[in-house]
Amino acid sequence: MTGTALGAPAVRREGRQKVTGVARYAAEHPQPDRAHAWPVPATVARGRVTAVDTSAARALPGVLTVLTHENAPRIAEPDDPTLAVLRDERVPHRGWFVALVVARSPEEARAAASAVRVEYAVEDHDVTLRADHPEAYEPGTANGGHPARREYGDPDGAFATAPVRVDVSYRVPPLHNHPMEPHASTARWEGERLVVHTSSQGGTAVRATLAALFALPEDRVTVHTAHVGGGFGSKGTPRPDVVLAAMAARATGLPVTVALPRRQLPAVVGHRAPTLHRLRLGAGTDGRLTGLTHEIVTHSSRIKEFVEQAAVPARVMYATPSSRTLHRVVRLDVPSPSWMRAPGESPGMYALESAMDELAAALGMDPVRLRLLNEPEREPDSGKPFSSRHLTECLEEGARRFGWEHRDPRPRSRAEGHLLVGTGVAAATYPVLVQPSTAEARALPDGTFVVRVNATDIGTGARTVLTQVAADALGVALDRVRTEIGDSDLPSASLAGGSSGTASWGWAVHDACTALAGRLAGRTAPLPDEGVSAHADTAGRADAESPYARHAFGAHFAEVTVDSVTGEVRVRRLLGVFAAGRILNARTARSQFVGGMVMGLGMALTEGSTMDAAFGDFTESDLASYHVPAHADVPAVEAHWIDEDDAHLNPVGGKGIGEIGNVGTAAAIGNAVHHATGVRFRDLPLTPDRIL
Numbered sequence: 149m150t151g152t153a154l155g156a157p158a159v160r161r162e163g164r165q166k167v168t169g170v171a172r173y174a175a176e177h178p179q180p181d182r183a184h185a186w187p188v189p190a191t192v193a194r195g196r197v198t199a200v201d202t203s204a205a206r207a208l209p210g211v212l213t214v215l216t217h218e219n220a221p222r223i224a225e226p227d228d229p230t231l232a233v234l235r236d237e238r239v240p241h242r243g244w245f246v247a248l249v250v251a252r253s254p255e256e257a258r259a260a261a262s263a264v265r266v267e268y269a270v271e272d273h274d275v276t277l278r279a280d281h282p283e284a285y286e287p288g289t290a291n292g293g294h295p296a297r298r299e300y301g302d303p304d305g306a307f308a309t310a311p312v313r314v315d316v317s318y319r320v321p322p323l324h325n326h327p328m329e330p331h332a333s334t335a336r337w338e339g340e341r342l343v344v345h346t347s348s349q350g351g352t353a354v355r356a357t358l359a360a361l362f363a364l365p366e367d368r369v370t371v372h373t374a375h376v377g378g379g380f381g382s383k384g385t386p387r388p389d390v391v392l393a394a395m396a397a398r399a400t401g402l403p404v405t406v407a408l409p410r411r412q413l414p415a416v417v418g419h420r421a422p423t424l425h426r427l428r429l430g431a432g433t434d435g436r437l438t439g440l441t442h443e444i445v446t447h448s449s450r451i452k453e454f455v456e457q458a459a460v461p462a463r464v465m466y467a468t469p470s471s472r473t474l475h476r477v478v479r480l481d482v483p484s485p486s487w488m489r490a491p492g493e494s495p496g497m498y499a500l501e502s503a504m505d506e507l508a509a510a511l512g513m514d515p516v517r518l519r520l521l522n523e524p525e526r527e528p529d530s531g532k533p534f535s536s537r538h539l540t541e542c543l544e545e546g547a548r549r550f551g552w553e554h555r556d557p558r559p560r561s562r563a564e565g566h567l568l569v570g571t572g573v574a575a576a577t578y579p580v581l582v583q584p585s586t587a588e589a590r591a592l593p594d595g596t597f598v599v600r601v602n603a604t605d606i607g608t609g610a611r612t613v614l615t616q617v618a619a620d621a622l623g624v625a626l627d628r629v630r631t632e633i634g635d636s637d638l639p640s641a642s643l644a645g646g647s648s649g650t651a652s653w654g655w656a657v658h659d660a661c662t663a664l665a666g667r668l669a670g671r672t673a674p675l676p677d678e679g680v681s682a683h684a685d686t687a688g689r690a691d692a693e694s695p696y697a698r699h700a701f702g703a704h705f706a707e708v709t710v711d712s713v714t715g716e717v718r719v720r721r722l723l724g725v726f727a728a729g730r731i732l733n734a735r736t737a738r739s740q741f742v743g744g745m746v747m748g749l750g751m752a753l754t755e756g757s758t759m760d761a762a763f764g765d766f767t768e769s770d771l772a773s774y775h776v777p778a779h780a781d782v783p784a785v786e787a788h789w790i791d792e793d794d795a796h797l798n799p800v801g802g803k804g805i806g807e808i809g810n811v812g813t814a815a816a817i818g819n820a821v822h823h824a825t826g827v828r829f830r831d832l833p834l835t836p837d838r839i840l
């Protein structure tokens with residue numbers, strides 16, 4: 149009736165602003181007298197700076213100053229070691245920033261940056277991850293606070309005695325986020341007040357970080373994040389650009405923009421760490437798992453322990469009486485890894501779902517059936533009941549829509565000329581995460597409403613969905629609600645990460661609007677000029693431990709062709725079915741699922757960074773060398789979902805959809821390549837040189 153119903157395909161509120169160029173991103177806010185800064189990256193893989201000669205750079209036109217560890221404004225020691233920029237002479241990896249040139253224009257800053265002369269004391273470096281690296285260790289926890297090791301039953305004994313066994317290793321290379329908008333920040337000081345525009349997934353955390361680094365109370369820092377051109381985890385935490393912009397603005401007294409060139413990103417905004425996987429699956433001849441072991445080895449940097457939690461999804465997926473899941477990490481002279489879309493699940497499920505396909509082949513069993521057969525009653529690792537789990541429905545509906553029943557299971561059984569054709573399936577899972585947030589809702593005398601929450605829309609449609617949540621709770625039409633987000637002066641909220649945004653902010657928005665509706669009910673007097681408002685805070689509820697295991701699930705089906713002459717793999721069809729709670733906006737949800745699947749397609753076929761052992765850095769640093777899928781690579785992609793009514797989540801009923809599309813896609817494609825060719829390729833990406 150009102151068109152506000154949750155689930156409606158409402159168009160993005162800011163869509164017109166974005167496509168007409170009116171929406172401003174962090175580097176685009178006009179500032180009087182603004183200067184531009186360009187960082188100078190270290191050119192050695194390990195060592196320390198012994199001297200910096202800035203005289204030639206300073207003599208160039210337009211140059212205002214050159215900051216180094218010797219003269220930069222002092223900042224406190226950050227909690228995140230990757231933000232300790234220009235504090236000391238240490239170089240923990242190649243690409244670490246050792247100086248910053250501030251000039252009148254970006255071109256002048258760039259030219260002067262190349263004129264800064266840095267001398268180093270060079271130390272030997274090691275950037276090579278090996279499963280048997282002597283410095284590999286078992287950390288206390290993997291990311292997300294997950295125990296590094298979980299074990300129950302007798303996994304080794306179960307494997308040794310299993311009638312059907314698969315013992316396989318996979319490798320997922322380092323991957324880079326490469327959002328369309330590279331990281332950028334503009335900072336200015338108004339006396340003792342710091343105002344920044346930054347490209348971030350969460351302005352509340354940026355504010356807290358800047359306040360700590362510059363010894364300011366938080367209410368003297370304002371962080372604007374109105375529009376963000378993608379993040380995929382690389383903007384989940386503050387990055388050096390925002391710290392450098394604030395430093396440079398302090399040093400010069402001018403507003404300063406630091407817009408990182410794409411080629412500097414791989415060293416300083418994180419990457420998905422490479423993961424080496426070993427899986428041992430044991431099963432009876434009936435296909436039931438008797439043992440499941442998933443062990444991974446990954447890398448982190450010298451300055452930060454970051455452990456991609458890739459063995460964690462194996463704790464969720466399949467019923468087995470015996471299991472061991474284990475993470476090990478090696479600290480190398482590499483850039484610090486960080487979050488990348490579906491951290492843990494994305495590489496972990498590539499390996500697990502590929503191994504399940506290998507087990508199905510070893511059993512001579514249909515891979516959909518194998519998964520249905522091993523569905524657990526409860527979460528295998530914790531023993532908790534699932535709040536809802538519709539993986540079976542995803543697999544069955546996906547198989548039906550895809551036409552799986554027509555598949556000839558024999559590998560290499562379909563050819564069209566020199567093209568080998570195959571199909572594959574894989575399951576997906578992603579945890580339900582939710583974090584405390586606050587929000588305010590206000591009714592104005594003109595009959596409209598304003599909702600305020602420091603959420604961030606990184607391109608997902610968050611602004612729109614929150615407006616739908618508000619309109620629904622208020623019982624009014626969508627066009628009567630205005631939603632203000634992306635400003636740290638708004639009620640503070642959690643970040644757009646972990647697929648938790650909509651659930652976390654939506655909960656607070658729902659509560660504020662429900663309280664406001666209650667306050668307005670039965671009111672006959674006109675509203676005062678400033679309106680009537682209600683505030684909500686979900687602390688203590690959103691972060692309460694749940695007695696349920698809460699996860700979204702999904703199933704991917706892929707059809708590929710493999711060119712037997714060139715080795716080129718093309719994806720013809722991708723179809724995903726997801727069970728992710730209530731879908732709040734059909735249009736933006738579909739776009740999220742499809743986006744995740746396309747990223748999974750890239751992971752399968754083209755994306756990957758190579759660590760050059762001698763040079764000590766990634767060889768791919770731009771979109772000419774790091775190949776993300778282009779339109780011509782992306783076939784018909786279908787995303788469907790199962791309506792899921794789960795009362796154990798949050799008032800808006802969503803599980804989060806930002807990441808699950810990216811989980812399992814690569815395995816479905818890899819399994820299709822095996823079906824097409826009869827050969828297993830266990831190293832991603834599946835580039836022609838590997839296939840031939």
Ligand code: MOS
Nearest residue numbers: 381488489645646
């Ligand atoms: Mo996502 S990697 O949780 O921002």
